[in-house]
Amino acid sequence: MISVLILTRNEEQDLPGCLASVAWSDDVHVFDSMSTDRTAEIAREHGAHFTQRAFDNYARQRNAALETLPFRHAWVFILDADERPTPALAEEMRQIAAQAPESIGGFRMRRRDFLNGTWLKHAQLSPFYIRLVRRGRARYVRDVNEILEIDGEVGDLREMLDHFPFSKGITHWTQKHNTYSTMEAQVVAAGVSRTEASWKTALFGRDFHERRRAQKAIFYGMPGRPLIKWCYMMFVRGAVLDGAAGITYANLQAIYEYTIVLKTQEIMRGSQETQARQKTGN
Template identity: 60%
Template structure:
């Protein structure tokens, strides 16, 4: 009924637990970006089918995985190596795909983020993610914080899956988000220069969650003081302080990430080549 897709790059630390959580599936695919650790060996030992492709972008890599692999089943569950499928979610996954009517081609599933084994119940940014799609009916867009677009209807599913974004430590998280912030700043400047019009209506009432989030982020980038707003939103408004030290730390890290984007955006804008007016000297000059 369901095939599993896991994208990897040097995931020897996280992959074993991820594979254990999908041991119920008889068609697990690991799409690897030529890992330099034991990722491939771990995947093969667990019985997964391994395909390697040179990484050339987040969205393009994911689309290649969706479009080129030989899946046995009509539905694909998409995971990262630092994510886990709890045993209680498996019956829900199987039940939903069996009764999914024609035209429903995707399911959103709640994600629980963990920091130092603490569930970020209040301070988590976004609870729902599209992770279960019908084969041939979904594609990724944007190269950073990529958006999964589904042809047809999307429904919400009960249950949740687990995410451990800090499994490799704070240093890895900061390094990754330093890279992400550079990509976000570059994307924002390009969209700004191309005159992309972000819509308040679509941000609030767009029919698709991914579309709403895309316009929300685009509008948020225009708001001054974004890092402080994000800190207040996560730590106070959403009640991140109720998650204890882990919740406050997560809110601070997200605010720092936002500040990186602000600084790098300003740097890119300041370093843009300016059009200078050219003073033309006449071919002949008459003096009196």
């Protein structure tokens, strides 16, 4: 069997459906960031183990769950409350967990993001995620855009993980991404590591997340990023082929990128003004 880890923060709306989608597991853990709604009550009503920890950052929160929870099984399936494994994926995971050689430490799967009932097949920027991991062989790194590092080989699953990022509405999505944009702006203002901004790694890196990290570092240094991102999503990835949902998503992502640019400029101006005051003694 497989243990399940669900990360939550005020997820009374999405958690019931998420728990129903993993009812096949006899070891479900909800790791919560001090919710103030009915998240705890819902988790316990469904028979899930419930643990709380004050949130500090995404990587540390997820690592705390992986390192401290008493998982019953050797494999752990990691979920957010707005995600649902399809029945086909659940069956594939159960079969592969029983047969996987010891050399494999995790499995990557394709996630389908939905907006207004439409799969963002072309618009979605990051469709592949490692979510099934062998206990004790996985660790998250980086405070922003956290990456899951695996001790061992990473296999690939065929079936899909469904994701509903707009389940709580556009307002919730924009509020969440307002927090993300602040965190990204702080990273950009601090200076992205030049060793990460490698074209070779961005194009030919062995791992998807390794390529993605290098691509992000290169992208941070480009002028006109919001427009570049919009054009890339619309015409290179083909978001326009996803219809109104794809166009909406491309617009939202361009706005998100522009927000990062503005916040980065604001942080850097503040830093320069602080340095100038220190030089003048004021």
